[in-house]
Amino acid sequence: MDNFMKKIVVALGGNAILSKDASAESQQEAIFKTAQVLAEFIKRGHQLVITHGNGPQVGNLLLQQVAGSSDKNPAMPLDTIGAMTEGSIGYWMQKALGEILQKAGISKTVATVITQTQVAADDPAFKKPTKPIGPFYDKIEARKAKEKNPDYVFVEDAGRGYRRVVPSPIPEKVVEYPLVAMMLENGMVPIAAGGGGIPVSQNKNHQIIGQEAVIDKDYGAAKLAESIGADELIILTAVDYVFVNFNQPDQQKLTNTTVAELKKYIAEKQFAAGSMLPKINAAIEFVEATQGKAIITSLDRVTDLLEKGVGTIITS
Ligand SMILES: Nc1ncnc2c1ncn2[C@@H]1O[C@H](COP(=O)(O)OP(=O)(O)O)[C@@H](O)[C@H]1O
Numbered sequence: 506m507d508n509f510m511k512k513i514v515v516a517l518g519g520n521a522i523l524s525k526d527a528s529a530e531s532q533q534e535a536i537f538k539t540a541q542v543l544a545e546f547i548k549r550g551h552q553l554v555i556t557h558g559n560g561p562q563v564g565n566l567l568l569q570q571v572a573g574s575s576d577k578n579p580a581m582p583l584d585t586i587g588a589m590t591e592g593s594i595g596y597w598m599q600k601a602l603g604e605i606l607q608k609a610g611i612s613k614t615v616a617t618v619i620t621q622t623q624v625a626a627d628d629p630a631f632k633k634p635t636k637p638i639g640p641f642y643d644k645i646e647a648r649k650a651k652e653k654n655p656d657y658v659f660v661e662d663a664g665r666g667y668r669r670v671v672p673s674p675i676p677e678k679v680v681e682y683p684l685v686a687m688m689l690e691n692g693m694v695p696i697a698a699g700g701g702g703i704p705v706s707q708n709k710n711h712q713i714i715g716q717e718a719v720i721d722k723d724y725g726a727a728k729l730a731e732s733i734g735a736d737e738l739i740i741l742t743a744v745d746y747v748f749v750n751f752n753q754p755d756q757q758k759l760t761n762t763t764v765a766e767l768k769k770y771i772a773e774k775q776f777a778a779g780s781m782l783p784k785i786n787a788a789i790e791f792v793e794a795t796q797g798k799a800i801i802t803s804l805d806r807v808t809d810l811l812e813k814g815v816g817t818i819i820t821s
């Protein structure tokens with residue numbers, strides 16, 4: 506990667522937050538390790554915006570809310586639960602990264618922006634849930650959960666078990682992007698659009714209405730990166746590279762690739778719908794909108810990315 510200062514939006518995948526179990530202690534442990542990696546961007550003088558997923562957390566919190574609800578203490582709706590996870594994950598991250606930077610003698614404010622993301626109230630996604638949230642179930646557990654909550658939709662998730670899915674509308678605008686830009690200009694490190702941002706839309710009377718949905722964080726990150734004029738969108742996940750013929754004996758890593766090449770591979774169905782495809786689509790959206798660079802690699806290879814350009818690098 507070139508050495509001059511850049512404006513970078515990093516989108517963190519599931520393994521950056523939840524690696525062992527869902528306790529607050531082990532999620533904070535995972536986040537601390539992630540924050541040590543993210544500090545590398547700041548130590549090299551880059552402006553950094555951190556975004557993150559919330560699929561497991563939003564689903565787990567919803568289950569807790571529903572299980573403990575009563576007439577006097579009702580479960581919160583999904584938009585509010587999304588806001589709660591932006592708050593909790595953001596708090597863990599700002600605490601961890603703040604401490605790491607302080608120890609390194611870097612004086613920077615790390616702060617979470619509870620971000621709303623505008624979506625169309627008539628997005629067709631509201632009629633077709635696709636976003637997996639919460640824990641994995643086996644087939645019997647999924648059937649029992651469905652009997653208890655007939656409105657819930659469960660799908661098989663990439664051979665890993667069954668998960669509840671909820672609507673995931675496409676982001677039109679990250680509402681608080683000017684604040685994120687202002688924080689960067691003032692030398693701060695914003696954590697924003699966590700979980701893709703809280704899905705909201707406007708009704709005829711210009712009232713902001715929270716929506717029962719979970720936005721894909723890669724799409725949210727791409728929209729935010731585009732809005733603030735980022736130089737790079739870096740999507741950190743569990744694999745070092747995007748592959749063609751993934752998991753086949755003849756799999757091939759993509760190092761430097763283009764939007765046109767990726768579109769060809771999408772048509773060949775090279776990327777799994779619930780996992781790699783949204784990342785590729787988000788990368789394409791960002792590169793097409795900005796002529797910037799999108800990178801998909803793993804959290805473990807960030808130093809190699811910064812020093813040697815390791816990862817799948819997507820340009821126009
Ligand atoms: N063509 C592909 N190349 C690389 N990884 C792929 C591909 N298709 C599917 N995957 C899977 O997608 C995963 C990333 O998606 P996911 O686990 O949903 O991401 P997140 O890190 O955001 O939680 C990878 O770890 C890998 O197992």
Ligand SMILES: NC(=O)OP(=O)(O)O
Pocket residue numbers: 518519557558559560561637699700701719720721722723
């Ligand atoms: N909101 C979101 O995309 O979360 P995950 O990446 O954790 O699924």
